[in-house]
Amino acid sequence: MPAQNRGPSVRGLAGFNAASPAEAEALLLSCCHSPRWAERVAAHRPYPTVDALLAAADEAGYDLSRADLDGALAAESSAPPHPDAPPAARTALRAAHAAYESSFGHAFVISLEGVRPGEHLDQVLAGIRSRLGNEPEEERVIAADELRRLARVRLAFRLSEGLTRRHSEA
Known part of the structure; x- marks a missing residue:
């Protein structure tokens, strides 16, 4: 499974909703390297639940143009x-x-x-x-379709990663 670079540390859904547009888009780009996808998902904040955010990410993934998809796929790399x-x-x-x-x-x-x-x-x-x-x-x-699934998994992980780190620091 190809991995993307880690994005900025945004802690949970509340952190994602409160992040600056640039921070939210950077986190999203670490999940799927499509600027249009990241802008669209970030622009619809705040999300009431993680499920709502993931549904919006899926929907935005279905709307990628051929060029957007080509760019996102070009940014992927084969996992060693x-x-x-x-x-x-x-x-x-x-x-x-x-x-x-x-x-x-x-x-x-x-x-x-x-x-x-x-x-x-x-x-x-x-x-x-x-x-x-x-x-x-x-x-x-x-x-x-696989890229949409990967973006969804990566996004859920990035959001939970910030929460797990915060709880382990307490």
Whole structure:
């Protein structure tokens, strides 16, 4: 699962709602590198609940133009294989990522939400292999959906991360 850079430290939904537009957009860009998406989600603050924020993020993701989606996908990077993975698995994963990027022009994106950590490598390899046979437009639709799912997971994590840090500091 490709990771984005960490955004600014915004603590929970209240912190997100109270953050400056630049801070909120920076946090959002750490989840999905689409300025239009980040601006749109930030502009509709305050959100009454995290679920409402995540729903707005999903909706904004469906409205990405082709150029917005291309930019967001271009900013993704392939996750390196886990260092504890067997050498053959690391080699297979690197080769699969390279084949995918060569075919589609961007990193392979997949949300591993709900997949046990021990199954991530197998899930990524299976996903790449199954999606390599897709036509470019079909894969664009799938990649856009996976990017929306990733943005949602990243955003929920970023918001909870600030709260967890605050509680552990108390």
